[in-house]
Amino acid sequence: MMMPGLHEIDHQKHDAYVKSVEADKLLALGQIADARASMAEAAALDRAYMVRAELIGQEDARKIRVSTTVRKILIPFLSEVGFAVSDGQRWAEGNFLNRTIGGMQHSILIGRSKFGYQLGLMAAKWQHAHKVQHFDWHIAGLRSGTLAYKTQAELEVVCDRWRDLITRYLYPWFEDF
Numbered sequence: 001m002m003m004p005g006l007h008e009i010d011h012q013k014h015d016a017y018v019k020s021v022e023a024d025k026l027l028a029l030g031q032i033a034d035a036r037a038s039m040a041e042a043a044a045l046d047r048a049y050m051v052r053a054e055l056i057g058q059e060d061a062r063k064i065r066v067s068t069t070v071r072k073i074l075i076p077f078l079s080e081v082g083f084a085v086s087d088g089q090r091w092a093e094g095n096f097l098n099r100t101i102g103g104m105q106h107s108i109l110i111g112r113s114k115f116g117y118q119l120g121l122m123a124a125k126w127q128h129a130h131k132v133q134h135f136d137w138h139i140a141g142l143r144s145g146t147l148a149y150k151t152q153a154e155l156e157v158v159c160d161r162w163r164d165l166i167t168r169y170l171y172p173w174f175e176d177f
Contacts, residue, residue: 081099117150
């Protein structure tokens with residue numbers, strides 16, 4: 001017997017994705033105003049598309065460099081408040097950033113979504129290995145804990161937006177024991 005809701009689809013998130021694909025198709029056809037309108041609709045349904053809605057249609061021919069951009073924008077920002085990769089290694093995707101304050105372990109994992117073009121952030125805190133709390137990005141209005149991008153310029157703004165979201169929502173959550 002299957003549990004109710006086990007495989008339910010998040011229709012709002014799905015509709016936002018469909019709108020974002022529609023916006024990309026319109027952009028490819030040179031219909032920039034229509035593309036912007038469609039991406040704005042996507043962002044209204046799922047704030048993961050908010051940066052794309054702001055910047056869609058702006059040219060940027062640079063190659064997308066996710067790890068380099070995260071190392072340049074997010075890692076120094078997190079290092080300032082004590083986060084570091086274990087054993088002094090250099091940050092790479094899949095490596096947790098950790099710090100300990102007052103016996104509480106704080107961890108952050110930054111990475112791309114499985115299908116690309118979205119940068120996500122997960123966070124957890126714990127004092128004992130058997131009691132772990134994770135941060136739910138729904139609180140900040142992000143349905144998935146990811147922000148979408150399709151150009152290097154959008155990725156840079158996504159990283160800046162993550163700094164703002166971390167400051168406004170995640171740091172206070174870490175401090176709440």
